[in-house]
Amino acid sequence: MQLSDIRPYLRRAQYHETDQMGIIHHANYIKWLEEARIDFLEQIGVSYGALEKLGLVSPIVAVSCEYKRMVRFGESVSIAIQVKKYTGVKLVLAYTLANTASNEVCTIAETTSCFMNREGGIISLKKDFPAIHELFSQFA
Amino acid sequence: MQLSDIRPYLRRAQYHETDQMGIIHHANYIKWLEEARIDFLEQIGVSYGALEKLGLVSPIVAVSCEYKRMVRFGESVSIAIQVKKYTGVKLVLAYTLANTASNEVCTIAETTSCFMNREGGIISLKKDFPAIHELFSQFA
Amino acid sequence: MQLSDIRPYLRRAQYHETDQMGIIHHANYIKWLEEARIDFLEQIGVSYGALEKLGLVSPIVAVSCEYKRMVRFGESVSIAIQVKKYTGVKLVLAYTLANTASNEVCTIAETTSCFMNREGGIISLKKDFPAIHELFSQFA
Amino acid sequence: MQLSDIRPYLRRAQYHETDQMGIIHHANYIKWLEEARIDFLEQIGVSYGALEKLGLVSPIVAVSCEYKRMVRFGESVSIAIQVKKYTGVKLVLAYTLANTASNEVCTIAETTSCFMNREGGIISLKKDFPAIHELFSQFA
Numbered sequence: 311m312q313l314s315d316i317r318p319y320l321r322r323a324q325y326h327e328t329d330q331m332g333i334i335h336h337a338n339y340i341k342w343l344e345e346a347r348i349d350f351l352e353q354i355g356v357s358y359g360a361l362e363k364l365g366l367v368s369p370i371v372a373v374s375c376e377y378k379r380m381v382r383f384g385e386s387v388s389i390a391i392q393v394k395k396y397t398g399v400k401l402v403l404a405y406t407l408a409n410t411a412s413n414e415v416c417t418i419a420e421t422t423s424c425f426m427n428r429e430g431g432i433i434s435l436k437k438d439f440p441a442i443h444e445l446f447s448q449f450a
Numbered sequence: 451m452q453l454s455d456i457r458p459y460l461r462r463a464q465y466h467e468t469d470q471m472g473i474i475h476h477a478n479y480i481k482w483l484e485e486a487r488i489d490f491l492e493q494i495g496v497s498y499g500a501l502e503k504l505g506l507v508s509p510i511v512a513v514s515c516e517y518k519r520m521v522r523f524g525e526s527v528s529i530a531i532q533v534k535k536y537t538g539v540k541l542v543l544a545y546t547l548a549n550t551a552s553n554e555v556c557t558i559a560e561t562t563s564c565f566m567n568r569e570g571g572i573i574s575l576k577k578d579f580p581a582i583h584e585l586f587s588q589f590a
Numbered sequence: 591m592q593l594s595d596i597r598p599y600l601r602r603a604q605y606h607e608t609d610q611m612g613i614i615h616h617a618n619y620i621k622w623l624e625e626a627r628i629d630f631l632e633q634i635g636v637s638y639g640a641l642e643k644l645g646l647v648s649p650i651v652a653v654s655c656e657y658k659r660m661v662r663f664g665e666s667v668s669i670a671i672q673v674k675k676y677t678g679v680k681l682v683l684a685y686t687l688a689n690t691a692s693n694e695v696c697t698i699a700e701t702t703s704c705f706m707n708r709e710g711g712i713i714s715l716k717k718d719f720p721a722i723h724e725l726f727s728q729f730a
Numbered sequence: 731m732q733l734s735d736i737r738p739y740l741r742r743a744q745y746h747e748t749d750q751m752g753i754i755h756h757a758n759y760i761k762w763l764e765e766a767r768i769d770f771l772e773q774i775g776v777s778y779g780a781l782e783k784l785g786l787v788s789p790i791v792a793v794s795c796e797y798k799r800m801v802r803f804g805e806s807v808s809i810a811i812q813v814k815k816y817t818g819v820k821l822v823l824a825y826t827l828a829n830t831a832s833n834e835v836c837t838i839a840e841t842t843s844c845f846m847n848r849e850g851g852i853i854s855l856k857k858d859f860p861a862i863h864e865l866f867s868q869f870a
Contacts, residue, residue, distance in 0.1 A: 325628060325638065326475055326621045330468035330523060336790045337466055337764070340757035341606045348605060358605065359664050370756045374794035380850075383470060384639050430800075465768060465778065466761045476650045477624070480617035481746045488745060498745065499804050510616045514654035520710075524779050570660075606755055610748035610803060617746055663750060 313449055316353050318388040319346035320410065323381050333380040340373060343405055343419055346389035350403070354445055364439065365427050371400070372422040379409070379416040386410040387417075396450040398436030398443060400424050453589055456493050458528040459486035460550065463521050473520040480513060483545055483559055486529035490543070494585055504579065505567050511540070512562040519549070519556040526550040527557075536590035538576030538583060540564050593729055596633050598668040599626035600690065603661050613660040620653060623685055623699055626669035630683070634725055644719065645707050651680070652702040659689070659696040666690040667697075676730035678716030678723060680704050733869055736773050738808040739766035740830065743801050753800040760793060763825055763839055766809035770823070774865055784859065785847050791820070792842040799829070799836040806830040807837075816870035818856030818863060820844050 321342050329335040348358050361368060381387060387407045395402035400422055407417040425433040435443040461482050469475040488498045501508060521527060527547045535542035540562055547557040565573040575583040601622050609615040628638045641648060661667060667687045675682035680702055687697040705713040715723040741762050749755040768778045781788060801807060807827045815822035820842055827837040845853040855863040 324621070324625055326469065326477055326624050328470035329466065330470065330472045331787050331789065332470045333789070335466055336793065337757055337760035340760055341604070344606050344757070345604055357664075367751050369751065369753070369800070370797060372794070372796045373756065374792070376792045377790060380789070384637075464761070464765055466764050471647050471649065473649070476653065477617055477620035480620055481744070484617070484746050485744055497804075507611050509611065509613070509660070510657060512654070512656045513616060514652070516652045517650060520649070524777075606749065606757055608750035609746065610750065610752045612750045615746055 318390040319349045320388055322386045323383055325383050328383050339375055350391045356445055367426050368423045370421055370423050375419040377417050381416055393449040396446045399434050458530040459489045460528055462526045463523055465523050468523050479515055490531045496585055507566050508563045510561055510563050515559040517557050521556055533589040536586045539574050598670040599629045600668055602666045603663055605663050608663050630671045636725055647706050648703045650701055650703050655699040657697050661696055673729040676726045679714050738810040739769045740808055742806045743803055745803050748803050759795055770811045776865055787846050788843045790841055790843050795839040797837050801836055813869040816866045819854050
């Protein structure tokens with residue numbers, strides 16, 4: 311599987327996500343990134359449910375988001391993901407959100423996540439879960 | 451302790467809770483009810499954290515909400531709670547939300563919750579946690 | 591168009607909608623109802639965007655929800671809607687949420703909405719927007 | 731008024747903000763930043779409501795957040811704000827979130843906001859609202 315085989319995640323902006331400025335409130339994008347990330351992980355073969363069954367959780371350690379164009383209720387965005395960096399311990403994903411009607415980029419974002427066991431100890435996928443490590447490595 | 455000793459829960463309506471109608475989105479009130487309920491439980495001596503340490507969770511099995519007057523960003527509401535019914539297994543709470551500036555009731559609501567152990571089995575507080583049972587009974 | 595032509599709304603339970611009980615937090619269902627309602631309105635020919643262009647908003651005046659079975663992250667629910675009552679001024683919708691894997695009903699709900707102009711005045715669709723009135727009437 | 735006169739914003743972590751990892755979901759912090767920002771603006775004399783009455787809105791154009799320590803239900807955080815940069819057009823705020831029990835920093839964050847009129851045109855506070863410009867300048 312190659313990055314070009316990955317479908318972007320499609321998301322429709324919901325009414326309950328608007329604010330009184332008449333736009334999608336900026337906090338909701340962080341949830342959209344998560345939905346896109348979980349979809350991406352599933353597509354490359356690392357479902358979040360499977361991770362949790364292995365006793366792994368993947369907390370976000372950093373997020374950044376640059377809002378270039380507002381999104382309004384009823385509009386749809388496509389969210390494309392690239393693995394920007396993967397160290398065996400940390401995973402940095404870059405997101406490009408585009409309005410599906412205009413194809414204009416509305417937001418770019420980045421998340422850094424790590425992997426932990428249920429006790430909160432940092433896990434090296436490279437060392438402890440080499441099969442998952444391989445999956446991330448091939449997209450990095 | 452008597453019901454008259456319980457302070458209502460005060461909540462300020464936040465910007466991120468507005469929608470493009472320019473009012474607080476109705477889904478947020480369900481979160482406000484939860485905050486008020488947890489505050490009420492703490493005041494009568496049953497903190498939610500303590501329940502969870504006893505291996506108890508208290509899922510909501512029904513909620514209803516009647517919106518009488520809109521609430522806007524920056525306004526504050528007071529949330530008063532009464533125990534409407536308590537059976538030893540189920541707890542029905544009634545909520546009255548009033549605008550603190552006008553004292554007008556803006557919303558009335560009701561929640562029904564039960565008590566479960568971590569495996570999802572229904573717990574009778576009356577039978578298994580008589581001390582907590584007493585606390586709820588005195589307000590019913 | 592008949593009620594049997596309406597597709598139920600499909601919704602996947604998201605990670606950011608879970609709580610520390612390990613289930614979808616009950617407040618999120620109120621948002622799901624809204625998404626299903628807006629989808630239903632679109633299907634019968636009354637898009638929410640079109641309503642807003644007519645200067646109409648449709649606030650929720652009451653909501654009730656009965657949670658019968660928990661929903662967990664990654665599960666999908668189908669949301670079917672019926673017009674329970676329509677008076678020309680108020681619209682009461684009944685919702686049945688079923689787990690798409692098991693077909694078991696997990697939640698039933700009801701919303702009452704009215705129609706207002708931007709100044710907050712109650713609108714009678716029957717009187718002022720007879721075409722929209724017809725659309726609702728045929729499903730009541 | 732000096733920066734040392736500004737009270738940090740206190741926020742209790744709510745149950746509905748947890749996720750199934752048992753921690754506060756990272757998207758909620760973006761809402762906390764907004765609450766702290768609005769409180770900060772009020773304290774320095776620029777209430778968000780007043781801005782909106784002047785026909786101004788203040789959209790977020792960028793946000794970043796670094797999560798250093800998890801926050802759990804029932805814990806409280808204090809959010810201190812500094813004006814990192816103010817250009818007359820853009821306002822960059824830096825946030826330090828600390829657990830009030832341990833005084834440990836749990837999160838640092840930054841937001842960039844601009845100022846727009848209702849038509850979506852960028853406003854220079856320096857040029858068009860010199861009094862507000864002065865207020866921001868004294869903290870920069």
